[in-house]
Amino acid sequence: MSITPIIIAVAMMFGLGIVCSLLLAVASKVFFVEEDPRIAMVEEALMGANCGGCGFAGCNAAAEAVVAGKAGANVCVAGGPAIAARVGAAIGQAVDLDAEPKVAVLNCRGSYRVNERFDYQGIQDCRAAALYWDGAKECGMSCLGLGTCKSVCPFGAIEMGPDHMPVINTNLCVGCGTCVKNCPHHVLHLETLSERLLAFNRTDECVPPCRQLCPAQIDIPRYIRYIKNGMPLAAVETIKERNCMPLSIGRVCPHPCEDACRRRFVDEAVNINHLKRYAADIEMYQGPTLNIRVARNTGKRVAVIGGGPAGLSTAFFLRRLGHSPEIFEMMPKLGGMTRYGIPEYRLPKKILDWECQQVVNLGVPVHYGKKLGEDMTIQSLREDDGFEAIMLGIGCWTSSAMRCDGEDLPGVFGGITFLIGQGLNKPLPLGKKVVVIGGGNTAIDCARTSLRRGADVTLLYRRTRKEMPANMIEIVEAEREGVKFHFLAAPTKIYANKDGNAAQLEYIRMELGEPDASGRRRPVPIEGSNTIMEVDNILSAIGQRADLSFAAKEAEEYRVETTKWSTFAANEQTLQTNIPFVFTSGDVFTGPQTVVKALGTGRRAARAIHLFVTGQEVTAPPSELLKPTPEALIPHITGVAEEPRAHMPELTIAERSLNFKEVELGLKPGQADRESQRCLQCGNVCFDQSAFDELFVEA
Amino acid sequence: MSKFLLMVISAVLVKNILLAQFLGNCPFQGTSKKMDTAMGMGMAVVFVLTLAGAITWAVQTFVLEAFDLVYLQTIVFILVIATLVQFVEMFMKKAMPPLYRALGIFLPLITTNCAVLGVCLLNIQYEYNFVNSVVFSFASAAGFGLALVLFAGIRERFAISRIPKSLEGTALGLVTAGLMALAFWGFTGMVKG
Ligand SMILES: Cc1cc2nc3c(=O)[nH]c(=O)nc-3n(C[C@H](O)[C@H](O)[C@H](O)COP(=O)(O)OP(=O)(O)OC[C@H]3O[C@@H](n4cnc5c(N)ncnc54)[C@H](O)[C@@H]3O)c2cc1C
Ligand code: SF4
Ligand code: SF4
Numbered sequence: 044m045s046i047t048p049i050i051i052a053v054a055m056m057f058g059l060g061i062v063c064s065l066l067l068a069v070a071s072k073v074f075f076v077e078e079d080p081r082i083a084m085v086e087e088a089l090m091g092a093n094c095g096g097c098g099f100a101g102c103n104a105a106a107e108a109v110v111a112g113k114a115g116a117n118v119c120v121a122g123g124p125a126i127a128a129r130v131g132a133a134i135g136q137a138v139d140l141d142a143e144p145k146v147a148v149l150n151c152r153g154s155y156r157v158n159e160r161f162d163y164q165g166i167q168d169c170r171a172a173a174l175y176w177d178g179a180k181e182c183g184m185s186c187l188g189l190g191t192c193k194s195v196c197p198f199g200a201i202e203m204g205p206d207h208m209p210v211i212n213t214n215l216c217v218g219c220g221t222c223v224k225n226c227p228h229h230v231l232h233l234e235t236l237s238e239r240l241l242a243f244n245r246t247d248e249c250v251p252p253c254r255q256l257c258p259a260q261i262d263i264p265r266y267i268r269y270i271k272n273g274m275p276l277a278a279v280e281t282i283k284e285r286n287c288m289p290l291s292i293g294r295v296c297p298h299p300c301e302d303a304c305r306r307r308f309v310d311e312a313v314n315i316n317h318l319k320r321y322a323a324d325i326e327m328y329q330g331p332t333l334n335i336r337v338a339r340n341t342g343k344r345v346a347v348i349g350g351g352p353a354g355l356s357t358a359f360f361l362r363r364l365g366h367s368p369e370i371f372e373m374m375p376k377l378g379g380m381t382r383y384g385i386p387e388y389r390l391p392k393k394i395l396d397w398e399c400q401q402v403v404n405l406g407v408p409v410h411y412g413k414k415l416g417e418d419m420t421i422q423s424l425r426e427d428d429g430f431e432a433i434m435l436g437i438g439c440w441t442s443s444a445m446r447c448d449g450e451d452l453p454g455v456f457g458g459i460t461f462l463i464g465q466g467l468n469k470p471l472p473l474g475k476k477v478v479v480i481g482g483g484n485t486a487i488d489c490a491r492t493s494l495r496r497g498a499d500v501t502l503l504y505r506r507t508r509k510e511m512p513a514n515m516i517e518i519v520e521a522e523r524e525g526v527k528f529h530f531l532a533a534p535t536k537i538y539a540n541k542d543g544n545a546a547q548l549e550y551i552r553m554e555l556g557e558p559d560a561s562g563r564r565r566p567v568p569i570e571g572s573n574t575i576m577e578v579d580n581i582l583s584a585i586g587q588r589a590d591l592s593f594a595a596k597e598a599e600e601y602r603v604e605t606t607k608w609s610t611f612a613a614n615e616q617t618l619q620t621n622i623p624f625v626f627t628s629g630d631v632f633t634g635p636q637t638v639v640k641a642l643g644t645g646r647r648a649a650r651a652i653h654l655f656v657t658g659q660e661v662t663a664p665p666s667e668l669l670k671p672t673p674e675a676l677i678p679h680i681t682g683v684a685e686e687p688r689a690h691m692p693e694l695t696i697a698e699r700s701l702n703f704k705e706v707e708l709g710l711k712p713g714q715a716d717r718e719s720q721r722c723l724q725c726g727n728v729c730f731d732q733s734a735f736d737e738l739f740v741e742a
Numbered sequence: 743m744s745k746f747l748l749m750v751i752s753a754v755l756v757k758n759i760l761l762a763q764f765l766g767n768c769p770f771q772g773t774s775k776k777m778d779t780a781m782g783m784g785m786a787v788v789f790v791l792t793l794a795g796a797i798t799w800a801v802q803t804f805v806l807e808a809f810d811l812v813y814l815q816t817i818v819f820i821l822v823i824a825t826l827v828q829f830v831e832m833f834m835k836k837a838m839p840p841l842y843r844a845l846g847i848f849l850p851l852i853t854t855n856c857a858v859l860g861v862c863l864l865n866i867q868y869e870y871n872f873v874n875s876v877v878f879s880f881a882s883a884a885g886f887g888l889a890l891v892l893f894a895g896i897r898e899r900f901a902i903s904r905i906p907k908s909l910e911g912t913a914l915g916l917v918t919a920g921l922m923a924l925a926f927w928g929f930t931g932m933v934k935g
Contacts, residue, residue, distance in 0.1 A: 055811055059818060063825040070829050074836035168902035194901075 081134050082106045088129035089119050109134060144235065145218030147200070147211050150249055151186040151230040152264060152726035168194075170227050182728050184249045186230045192222035237338055237364050240284055241650045243664035246672075251725040253300040253315060255671045258643040259292075261285045263300060263315055264724045270322055271719035278322040280333055286642050287359035288352060290327060290398045291381050293320025294390050294707065296639050297514045303671070305725050308679045311688040313722045314710070321715040327397055337405055338365035343656040346371060346430040348415045351379020352638045353436035353629025355402050356645025357652070362405045364653050369430075370407060373414035375467075377403070379438050380630075381638055383466035384459065384485065386492050387703040416593025421601040421625060432652045435603070435611060435620075436629040436645065439587035445480060449537030450583065454545035458489045458584025465492055473498055474579020478548055479526075480504075480534055481584035482511040483635075487518060489582045490526045497701055500526045501576075505533040505553050505566045520706070523696055531555075531566065535573060537581060549575045589631045603627075610634055616663035617651040618644060623661075626652055675727050682732040689718040746877055751932070753881035759857050760889040761919070761926040766857030770890060771915050780894035784887025788880065790830060790852045791861055794823050795879025798862040799872055819862050827853045857886055893922065 085106035108114040109130060116131035169191040188207040200215035201222060209222075209231070223231045234242075244250045244260050253263045262281055269278035282289045296316050304312035326333060343366040347354045350372035358368040376382055377399040381390060403409060413419060415437065424430050442457030444450065456471055458481065464471040477493040479486050482504035493500045502521070504511060507530045511518055522528065531553040540546035552572035555564035588609045594602060604612040604621045611627040613620045618628050628644035630636055654661045692708045699706055710718065723730035759765050766787075773783040798819050806812050831849045834842040852858060861882045865875040896918055905914060 051811070052814055055809075055814060056817065056821075059821055063821060067825060067828055067832075070832050074832040076835050167904045170902065 081110045084133040085109050085130055088133045089126065145220075145233045146213050146216045146235075147192075147218065147220070147222055147231050147233055148239075149186070149209055149211060149231055151184065151208065151228075152249065152251070152724050152729060170225065172227075182249070182726065183228065184230065184247070184727065185228060185729070187228060191225050191227075192231060195221050195225045197221060236336060240360055240363055240646075241653060241664075243647070243650075244668040245664075245666045246668045247666055248668070249727045250668060250672070250675065251727065252303040252305055252671065252675045253313075253725070255668065255675055256303040257300040258637070258640040259286045259646070260643065261300075261319075264722055266322065267313070267315070267318055267719050267722040268724060270318055270715060271722070273716075275322040275325040276331075276333060278319075279326045282319060282322070283333065283335065285646065286639070287356055287402055288381075288398050288638065288642060289319050289323035290394050291352075291378075291390055292639055292642070293317065293323050294394075295381070295385055297637055299639075303676065305677070305680055305723055305730055306683070306721060309683045310685045314689050314691075314718050315722075317689075317691055317710050318715060318718055321710045324709055327394070332401070335363065335401075335405060337363050340367070341365045341657070342367060343432075344369065344428075344430050345652055345656065346424045346428070346433045347436065348434065349379060349436035349438060349629070349631075350374075350377040350399075350409060351436060351438045351629060352381060352641035353438070353631075353645040353648075354379070354434065355399065356642040357434045357436060357626075357628060357649045358407045359402045359405065360646050360649035361652060362402075362407050364649070366653065366656060368407055368434075370409040371413040371415065371419065372409060372411050375411055377409060379641075383463040384488065386462065386465060386488050388491070388495065388699070388706050389488075391705050416596065420593070420597055421603070421622070422598050425601070425624065431656045432624045432626065434648050434652060435625065435627040435631060436641070436648075437589065438630040438641075439589045439635045441588045441590045442583060443586035443588055445534060445583045445585055447534045447536055449539065449545065450581075452537055452539050452545040453543060454579065455537060455581045455583065458485045458582050459587055461489055461582050462492065470496070475499060476577060476579045477501070477582065478503055478576070478578045478580070479582045479584060481586070482506065482513060483584065483586070484513045484517060485587065486582075486584035487513045487521050487526075489584050491517075491521050491524060493580075493582070494521075494524055494526060495699070495701060495703055498580075501529055502526055503529045503532045503534065503550060505531065506555065506563065507531060510563050524699060525696075533566070533568065534581075538575075545578060545581055547575050548578050548581060549573055587630075587635050591631075608634055614663075616647075616667065617661050618648045619651055619655075619661050624655065626655075672727065677728065680723075680730060683723065683730075686717075686721055688721070689714040749874070749878055750881040750884075753878055754885040754888060755926065755929040756932055757882075758885040758889055758926050759861060759882045760886055761923040762930075763860065764923075765860040766855055766886060767919070769852075769855055769857075770893065770919065771912055774890055774894040774897050774915070777891070777894045777898060780890045781887075784883075784890050786849060786852060787855065787857065787886050788883040790827055790849070791858050791883035791886075792876060792880045793830065794826055794858050794862055795865055795875045796872070797826055798822060799865055799870075799875040802866050803872075815863070815866070816859075819859055823858055823862070824853050857882070889922065889926075893919065896922075 082103075083106075086103055089102040089106060102119075105114060105118050109116065109118050116134065117127040118130065119126045167189055169187040169189045172187050172189055186208050188203075190201075190203045190207075190209065192209050193201040193203055196216075197219065198215050198217055200212045200217070201209045202212065204210040218233055220233050223229075223233055229247075244255065251264055254260055257263065262285070266278040266281040269275065269281060279289060286292060293316055298316040300315050301312040304315065306313050341364075345357075345361055345366055345368045347358045347361075347368050347370045350370045354370055354372075355377065358370050361368040370377070374383065376396075378395050382392065382395055415421070415435075419428075421433060424433055440459065442459045449455070454474070458479070461471055462485070473493060473496050475498060477490075477498040477500050479490045479493065479500060479502045481489075482502075486502060486504070490500045490502050508518065508528065529550075532550045533553055534548055534550050536549040537545050538547040538549070550573070552569045552574070553566040554569055556567040557565055559565040591605050591609055591611070594605055594611075597603070601622065603625055606612050611620055611632050613627050613632055618626050618632065620627055626648045628648040629641035632644060633640060650664065651661050689710060691710045691714070694704060694706050694708070698704070723732075725731075753759075757763060760767070760770055769783055769787075773779045801818060801822055802812075802815065806815060806818065811818075827849055831842075834849075861879050864882075865878060868874075868878070870878055897915065900914065909917070
């Protein structure tokens with residue numbers, strides 16, 4: 044056999060090979076497309092998985108996008124910071140390595156309705172189920188429970204939990220958004236922690252009734268669920284996404300949330316607020332103290348005037364967003380009215396100290412003894428100190444006048460002045476017989492405080508018990524402790540004794556007439572019913588106002604507009620005043636309100652200030668839910684077993700006498716567990732019928 | 743004319759390259775999960791296969807047969823097709839960027855698509871002339887595209903059906919391909935020869 048054919052074959056292939064490669068070589072010259080060499084470098088740096096998670100068609104397209112500036116160096120969602128650093132190096136761009144990761148979050152409580160997921164004629168995919176009658180669920184924002192998100196997640200970050208709801212593993216989730224795109228009911232969305240801190244209830248979001256009524260918009264069912272699952276610290280972390288003072292709020296909040304609690308239609312509202320206190324107490328007494336995450340420093344300086352709840356809240360959230368707030372406080376300590384108004388037996392100072400310290404510990408400097416209008420002005424803060432924004436949260440610190448003769452006599456104190464004296468540990472001298480005038484929290488606090496100082500206390504209020512603005516529980520406790528109530532009575536004149544001190548109070552009886560603007564019936568004096576009683580001291584607690592006199596002294600362009608109720612005028616949703624860099628929050632904007640409201644407005648101001656200092660337009664929160672949705676406030680529910688509400692133990696009346704020990708002792712662990720199971724884990728329209736049955740029917 | 747028509751029908755339906763000749767199964771399984779991808783792949787195959795049919799016919803006639811080297815047919819065709827695809831890719835990138843963006847990512851996959859080589863070899867086997875070769879290549883590729891698109895349509899529905907775990911993915915893909923092949927067998931006898 045000759046060897047020639049082999050030689051010919053080899054020669055032929057060799058020749059053909061040469062021809063082909065020459066052809067390609069020429070072609071690559073002729074058809075050369077000017078391609079940025081950086082594209083190749085970037086592509087090199089990418090993982091080459093071609094997963095499409097970034098939203099571009101493969102790694103090459105992603106590389107082109109990066110070079111074209113359409114995507115950042117962190118384009119590769121799967122690669123994480125290491126890859127981002129390599130990409131950044133390839134294009135010579137500094138990478139934001141600490142940029143906050145986006146993760147998918149679930150916005151559906153699911154509850155019992157998820158179990159109805161098998162009713163879709165055998166369909167096993169949420170997208171398909173949604174095609175038939177929109178998933179056939181009562182709620183258009185609900186999880187359909189068929190796990191499409193799980194099957195589409197390229198990174199295996201989603202598991203379907205025991206209740207057939209997706210559970211997102213935040214360690215695996217890279218925030219590629221595939222699940223978000225595939226969920227037909229838009230139950231999933233992507234967010235960073237900062238975005239979550241700045242979020243306000245939305246109309247297109249599932250918001251349970253309690254959270255709709257909470258002025259701070261705390262995710263109540265979620266923290267209760269954490270308590271139920273034995274994770275009180277996670278509960279505190281959830282609360283602190285909205286409220287930086289859970290210890291204080293857990294003690295003094297009038298809990299409007301409980302008025303909306305759906306469980307009311309079964310037995311009584313869930314003891315939401317004391318569950319909050321329970322979790323927060325665990326953090327303080329048992330630890331470990333939460334490590335609050337703070338975003339990277341932005342170096343934006345913001346002056347926060349007033350270290351009350353509003354100021355603390357603004358400073359807390361601005362700090363968590365990475366800005367540098369500084370608090371200016373005229374008093375020697377932080378806390379505002381929670382320290383100098385609310386007495387020790389309701390909110391012990393050492394608890395308040397600890398709570399304020401947590402905010403300071405995030406890196407918030409506090410300048411004590413600095414009063415706006417005396418030690419600095421808005422102008423000086425802006426021009427000399429160079430603050431980029433200013434938040435005014437100075438509260439309402441002046442007692443309103445009674446407008447009756449003799450109110451300036453020695454022995455007559457403003458209620459606030461009296462309480463501030465207590466708070467400063469410099470109590471004002473008090474006689475045996477004390478009369479408190481007013482029906483709000485301040486009046487009751489004055490009365491109960493005087494009682495503890497050994498006085499015989501009478502409270503005078505011009506309407507009836509029903510109209511008293513004080514928290515109901517406060518009124519009840521004051522009665523039990525022995526405060527005497529005189530309803531439908533108003534002071535007319537105060538007489539002095541021969542030393543010139545107040546000694547007699549003349550008051551007139553009242554009756555209720557027509558309802559006034561606030562809907563409460565207006566008290567009208569009954570002519571000739573004047574009565575005189577002997578007194579040693581009179582505490583006037585008929586209301587507080589803000590002292591805004593400094594505003595008028597500012598230069599023209601730094602003069603903040605005020606209203607006729609002596610509050611600052613500002614946009615309701617952004618709290619921005621007529622001066623673009625000046626914001627306000629708390630009592631000085633709303634008038635005397637509650638701590639939780641001050642905290643809520645404080646966070647709102649923080650959001651607006653964040654937009655302002657980062658150069659964005661200061662707009663209202665998108666699609667904000669401004670008034671409770673009717674479908675959330677359903678009037679009745681069925682199928683839930685009764686279980687009485689837990690009440691926490693408190694000191695007996697005898698134990699309270701003549702001391703300032705904290706009266707309420709907090710829920711016991713067993714009680715808290717039980718109470719947390721009473722929560723129905725409501726959504727906008729749904730609720731869990733069975734959470735409790737499962738646990739207690741057999742016990 | 744009717745000869746061409748018959749040839750096209752035969753290539754698309756009766757002797758469908760995928761479902762009757764079982765060539766090109768790997769892109770068939772690989773690129774049929776989504777309709778968009780299936781369409782793209784189908785178009786790319788039509789484009790490349792038509793060109794490849796023409797060029798390999800020329801190589802066969804003017805090189806292999808002329809120099810009596812027909813025994814090198816397979817390896818030479820592979821080389822030629824691979825070069826062609828690379829060439830087309832470069833050419834498209836330069837001259838037809840929109841088309842390149844649509845088909846670009848499929849081209850490298852075609853280099854190793856056995857359906858392309860198969861059709862080129864069939865052209866020679868059936869002793870087609872140049873025009874016949876081109877038409878047959880085009881029609882076969884169209885058949886490939888048709889089967890792929892139909893298959894993708896079926897597969898998209900898998901996503902929303904209940905499938906036993908053991909059959910998920912390629913397993914059910916192959917079963918489905920088999921059933922489709924059975925259906926296509928129904929065309930046998932429509933065209934004689
Ligand atoms: C006696 C009393 C009892 C209350 N009980 C309850 C209750 O049980 N539950 C409840 O929810 N709410 C209660 N409140 C209301 C609650 O305390 C207030 O709504 C809340 O503290 C308002 O917070 P804020 O930050 O707006 O103002 P504040 O708490 O008043 O804080 C304002 C801060 O600004 C400082 N400041 C004032 N002027 C200046 C200035 N010019 N320069 C620098 N700093 C200044 C003050 O020193 C203070 O620290 C009570 C209020 C009082 C007075
Ligand atoms: S959970 Fe959603 S966002 Fe996170 S990796 Fe999976 S698909 Fe992407
Ligand atoms: S039962 Fe729970 S979730 Fe429902 S309204 Fe009450 S506290 Fe909120």
